[in-house]
Amino acid sequence: MRKSLLLGVLCVAQTSFASIVLTSPIFVTGTGLGNEPTLLTITSHGSASVEAGCVGNTSSQIGNTVSLLGVCSGSTADVMTGASQIGPQTLAAGGITTADTFGIVFNAAEPAGDSITLTGLTATFYDPTGAFLYQTSGFSCPGVASCAFPSTNTGVGKSGFLFALDAAQQTAATNAGAFDSTSNLVGLFASASDATGVLETFYLAAIPPGGGGGGGGGSVPEPGTMLLTVAGIGLSAIGVYGRKSIK
Numbered sequence: 001m002r003k004s005l006l007l008g009v010l011c012v013a014q015t016s017f018a019s020i021v022l023t024s025p026i027f028v029t030g031t032g033l034g035n036e037p038t039l040l041t042i043t044s045h046g047s048a049s050v051e052a053g054c055v056g057n058t059s060s061q062i063g064n065t066v067s068l069l070g071v072c073s074g075s076t077a078d079v080m081t082g083a084s085q086i087g088p089q090t091l092a093a094g095g096i097t098t099a100d101t102f103g104i105v106f107n108a109a110e111p112a113g114d115s116i117t118l119t120g121l122t123a124t125f126y127d128p129t130g131a132f133l134y135q136t137s138g139f140s141c142p143g144v145a146s147c148a149f150p151s152t153n154t155g156v157g158k159s160g161f162l163f164a165l166d167a168a169q170q171t172a173a174t175n176a177g178a179f180d181s182t183s184n185l186v187g188l189f190a191s192a193s194d195a196t197g198v199l200e201t202f203y204l205a206a207i208p209p210g211g212g213g214g215g216g217g218g219s220v221p222e223p224g225t226m227l228l229t230v231a232g233i234g235l236s237a238i239g240v241y242g243r244k245s246i247k
Contacts, residue, residue: 020104020121022141023164023207036203037093039104039188041085042078044195051200052120052191053079057130059087066189069132070124080199088126092182094204099170099179103205104188107160108152109198116200117148120191121163125178133184134176136169148194164207 042053052064054072062079063072080086096102104123108116121139126132141147153160165173178184188202 019136019138019140019166019169020123020163021139021166022144022147023103023162036105036205037089038084038086038201038203039089039186040190040202041080041082041199042190042192043080043199045077049195050119050191050193051078051195052189054187054189055079055086055088056124056187057088057126057132057185061187062086064191066122066124066135066187068135070126070135070187072187072189085199085201088185088187089204090128090182091179091184091186091204094186095206096204097179097182097206098209099165099174100209101206102165102170102173102179103207104163105160105203105205106163106190107201107203108149108192109200110152111196111198113151113153114196115148115150115194116152117146117193118161118190119147119193120189122189124187124189125173125176126185126187127177128181128183128185130185134173134178136165136173139163162205162207 040053040055042051044051053076054063054066054074055061056066056070056072059081061072062076062081063074064076064078065074066072091097091102094103104121106118106121108118110116118139118141123136124132125134139147149161173179186204190200190202192200
């Protein structure tokens with residue numbers, strides 16, 4: 001399988017932000033459920049415009065909150081548990097070998113490309129037996145106020161927004177053994193508001209060491225070994241997402 005990729009990077013020093021940092025908007029087709037190492041799928045219900053979910057060290061260890069030791073608990077109402085919709089993933093499944101190659105893609109799929117606000121994102125690392133190793137703290141979206149994305153893609157098979165670890169978190173995670181083995185597991189907590197009932201998914205993706213380089217288009221290898229190339233283009237300059245009126 002080959003997939004087209006259009007990627008831009010926010011020209012902001014990651015070290016000035018905490019933990020998981022928005023690196024770029026991307027456009028990758030063919031990233032539907034079953035095609036990528038999906039960690040978590042969440043959705044809102046009825047008139048509710050908020051959603052939250054968590055997956056821990058097993059596919060059945062789910063909820064809507066996460067403890068400091070990576071244990072998920074609470075309501076599972078927003079968590080989707082169908083085939084390929086949820087589960088801790090090995091670093092190997094995402095083609096990730098080191099902290100600077102660790103990436104999570106937020107695949108927001110709102111009707112008509114509507115807006116969505118990411119309100120929480122926490123990654124937890126476990127060893128192959130499920131024992132806790134490390135958990136990130138905080139997230140940020142430089143260039144996007146309050147992580148409120150004014151527009152999104154339509155359809156679950158189109159991605160999305162790429163997040164990576166900042167320099168401090170790369171060091172801390174590495175020292176904690178999170179990247180000692182590609183068999184280590186990754187779990188995830190995420191929450192969003194301004195959501196309107198369509199599935200939001202989060203999956204692992206590898207980033208080339210040092211952030212890569214090159215132009216805005218390209219092709220992507222098989223799922224699980226996706227390498228996201230980097231172009232120095234600000235978020236506001238990316239013509240990937242359709243214009244819409246902000247709610």
